Amino acid sequence: MFSIEQAKQMAKRLRASLEGRNQATSHSTALELVAHQLGYKDWNTASATLPQELDQPAITFDRAIPILRMFDETKAREFYLDFLGFSVEFEHRFEADLPLYLGISRNGLQLHLSEHHGDASPGSTIFVPMHNIELLRDELQGKRYGYGRPDIVQQGWGQVLEVHDPFGNRIRFCQS
Template identity: 80%
Template sequence: MISIEHAKQMAKRLRTVLEARGQEVTHSTALELVAQQLGYKNWNTASALLPQETTPNAITFESPIPIVRMFDEAKAREFYLDFLGFHVEFEHRFEAGMPLYLGISRNGLNIHLSEHHGDASPGTTIFVPMHNIELLRDELLSRQYGYGRPDIVQQGWGKILEVHDPFGNRIRFCED
C-alpha cells in the first residue's frame, strides 16, 4: 500500500524527471499531480487518507470497526446484506438461542452487528469517507428497498448519502 512518505517520494522523482526535460514544477504542484494519479481529489485529501509510515515498535492503529446494535436478525440481514450489499465475515453465538454477534464487510468497510445488550446503543452514526458516491446511490436505488430511497445531499464540503437501518442507526457515506 502506498503511504504518505511513498507519495512524497513519488512527487520528488516526478519533479526530478520533469526538470531534466526542462519542465520546472514546484513541489506543491508535483504533490497535487501525484495525488490525482493515485485517485484523490487533491493533496490535502490524499495526505488525510493515505497511511503514515511507521517505525518498528511504534504504537499503530488500524481502521476502527464500529459495533452497531440490532434487535432483529432478519431485518438486519435484509438491510445490511440485501440492501447495502455487505457480506458476512463471521457469525457468533455462545449457544443456540443466545444473542447474535455478526461481522459484515464490503470493499474495506467492516461493521459488527450485535444483539448483545451493552455492546452498543441504538442511534449510532457511522461516518464513512468514500469514492464514487453516485454509483452507490444508483445501486441502492435499483434495489427498491421498501423502507428508504436515499439520495445525495450536497454540502459545502462534499456530498452525503445517508441511510437509516431498522434500529435507529445511521450510516453517512461521504465524498469530498
C-alpha cells in the same frame, strides 16, 4: 512521528516515483517536498526537529470498525446484506440460542453488528468517507427497498447519502 531516516527514505521513493513518470527532480527538492508534507517549513527545520531514530515504536492505529446494535437478525440481513450489499465475514454466538455477533464488509468498509446488550447503543451514527457516491445512490434506489430510498444531499463538506437501518442507526456516506 517520523525519524530523519524515514523522511529521507520517503524523499528517495518520491524521487523514484516522479522519475518513473518522466518528472525528474533533485534529491534536495524531494527532501523539501517531504518536509512540507510532514508539516515543516523546509528541510532544514524538519531535519533539526525530527529525531535521528525512533527510540520506541510509535503508536499507530488501523482503521476503526464500528459496532452497531441490532435487534432482529432477519431484518439486519435484509438491510445490510440484501439492500446495502455487504457480505458476511463471520458469525459468532456463544451458544445456539444466544445473541448474534456478525462481521460484515463491503469494498473495504467493515462493520460489526451485535445483538448483545452492552456492545453498542441503538441510534448511533457512523460517518463513512467514500468515492463514487452517485453509483451507490443509483444502486440503492434501483433496489426499491420498502423502507427507504436515500438520495444525495449537498452539504458544505461534500455530498452525503444517509441510510437508516431498522434499529435506529444511521450511516452517512460522504464524498468530499
